[in-house]
Amino acid sequence: MIGQLGSELLARRLHFVTGKGGVGKSTVAAALALLAASQGKRVLAVEFDAKGDLASAFEHGPVGFDPTPVAPGVHALSMDTEASLREYLRLNLKIPVFGRIGPVAKTFDFLASAAPGIKEILTVGKVCWEVRESIAGRSDWDVVVVDATATGHIVGELDAPRAIQELVQVGMIRSQTDWMVEILSDPAITALHVVTTPEEMPVRETIDLVGRVREQLDVPLGIVVVNRVLPELFTRAEEAQFEALRSGAPLSVLQRALGPRAIDVLDAAELAVNLRRVRAGHLAELRDEIDLPLVYVPYLFGRGSGLRIVRRVETALAEELALA
C-alpha cells in the first residue's frame, strides 16, 4: 500500500515542502530531492527564501538563480525575484535585459511588496514555468522540489495566481495565471508536503495549515513528514519494571553491582521517557486531526546537521515510503 504511495508520490513533478521554522524543512526538502534522484529522476531543488539552508544541506556554498549541481542528479537554485523578473521580461516581452535592471526592478520589487501576489507570482510562477517546460520535454528536470516558505506564508504564496486573477483585470501576467493554476491544482503533478516535529506549536501549525489549504487552496496535499521522532524506550511491561527499579531493594542491588551513580543513569532514562511521552501526546493529536499519510523520521542522535543527516532522513523516507 505504502509502496504505491511512494511511487505515486515521486511520479509527481512538483513538490512544495513547508513547515514551521526550525522543524527541519530544508533537510527534508533536500532528502526528498536525493530520494527522487536515487530513483533516476533529474531533480531541480529550489529554495524560496534565500537563506542558503537548502544549499548547505547539500554541503554546498550559496547558489544563485542559475541551477547549480549540488549532488548527483540534483541541481539547486535560490529564488531571486529580480532575476526571476528579468527572465520573465526576457522571455515574454522579448526585451533584452542586461545586467541589473535598476529602477524597473526596484520599483517592481516595491510594487511586489504592495500588491498581493506580485512577488509570489514571480517565485511560484518560476517553478510552475520550469514544470511546464519539463512536461513539454523542454527542460533538464523531471522533478522540481521546492524548499518553500514556512507555514505562516505558504497559503498566500501558492494562492498568488488566483489573487492575481482577482486583482489584475488585464495585462500579461493575468493571462498567464490560468496554466499556473492548472499545474498547481493537478494532483497528478503537484503535492504540498508539510514537515513537523512532535511538539506543541509545530503540530498545531500543521493542523491549522492543512485546514487552511483545504479551505482556501486547490493545491493537493501530499504527506506529512514527522521529523525527530524519539524512539520508544520500553513496552508497557518494561516501563513498570523500570519504575520498580528506581527505588528500594532493587535499586540497592543495582548500586551494589554498578556503584552509586546507577541512579543517575536511571534518571536520565526517565527524562528520555518523559520527553517521549509528551511528544507521543502531540503525535496522537496529529494522527487524530489529520487524514494525510504520516511519514516518520526518527530523532537522529549522532549528528546535528549536514549532508550526513540529510542522507539518513532520505533513508528513513525511503523506508517509510517502501522505496528502499
Add this chain to the structure above:
Amino acid sequence: MTGPLADLLTTKEVLVFCGSGGVGKTSVAASAALAAATRYDAKVLVLTIDPARRLADALGLDGQLGNVERRVPTELLGASGQEPKGELWAAMLDTKQSWDALVLRHAPDSETAYKILENRLYHNITARFVQSHDYIAMERLYELHASGDWDLIVIDTPPTRNAIDFVEAPARMAEFFGGRFIRWLTMPYRVGGRRGARMMTMASKPFYQIADRVLGGELLQDVAEFFLNFQTMQAGFVERANAVEALLRNRRTAFAVVTTMEAAPLHEAEAFMAELRARKFHLGALILNKLLPAVLRDPEVAAVAEAMVERADELAHAVVADSSVHDPVLTAANEASLKRVFASVGTSFANFAMVATREGELRRELGDRTPGVVIEIPELDGEVTDLDALRRIGSYL
C-alpha cells in the same frame, strides 16, 4: 530572592526577548515577567506575539481580541504560601488593530484616514510591508512604555526571518517614507492628479510602459493612489520611528537572546548578538534553553551506563534473585524482559550523552563571544503550559 537575571529585571524598563522560532522564547519571556512580578514590588507587563494556546490560557489571554492588557489574578502568581510582591499583566499583539490605530493617529484628517483604511491594498501592505509585524511590535512597545503605566515591560518578538529585522524595522520605516521610491512611484500622479496620470516624466516612462503591459495600468494607479495618501502620514511616522529606535537604544532597554543548543538557532543567536553589539544596542543576557542535564556528560556515569548494557544479563539475574526484592514485576519470570530494560536504559543514556556532548562542545565554542550574563535552563519534563512550569523556568532566571 535573586537570580542571574535580577539586575536586568530590577534596573531595566524594557526587556526584549529574541531568538529563532521554536527555542522557547515566549515561555522564557513569560517566566521572566512572572519572576519579576513575584519577587519585586513592580507592575510588570508581558507582551506576547503568538503564544501557544495553553500558555495563553495560563496567562488569562484565552479568546482575547484586540490590544487589551489583562491582569493575571494574584492568587495564581506565587507558589502556594508565597505572596507575590508585584502585579503581572499580559497582552497579545493585535497587528491589524495596531496599524489601524496608527493610521488614525497620523493621517492629517479623517477623510484621508478613511481612504487609506478602505484601500484594497492597505491590508496587504500592512501585513507584509517593510517587516510590518516587527515595526508594529516595536511601535506598540513604545506606546506602552510611554504610557508610564509599567515598571517593566517584557516583550517577546515576532518570529522573523532574521532576528535583527525587528530592531531595524523603525529605521526602515523612516527610510521608506523619506526615500525616493515613493516620490518616484507617485510622481506622475502628483504632477497632474489622477487625470494627468498618463502624462509621465521621462524618468518613469520606461517603467510605466513595462508595468502597464505586464500588470495592467489599473493596478498601478491604485498603488500610486494608495501611496499618495499614505505619504501624508510621513512626518508622523518618521518622528515616531525615530522615537521607537531611541527607546530601543536607551540604557533602560536590554535585549535577551534565547537559543537552544541546536546548530541552526545557535548560529542565528550568535549572528544576532554580533549585530546587536555592532549597532550598540544593549545585550543583557544570553539564555541557553532546553539544555540536557550535565550528568549526561559525566564520563563516570557514562561508564556505568555502558556496564549496564554489557552486564544486562548478570544485572537482571541479580535483581530477580535477590531475596530483598519482592516486587511482582521483578520476578524470575520477568528476567528476560528486565534484561531488555537494562539494555534500553544504557543505550538511551549513550544516545542522549552524544547530544549532550555536542551541546557542551558548542557551549565551549561560544567562549567569550557571550555577554556577561549567560543563563542555562535545563530541558524540563513536560511542556510549558501553566504558571507552575513558568515558575520552574523562572527559578533559573
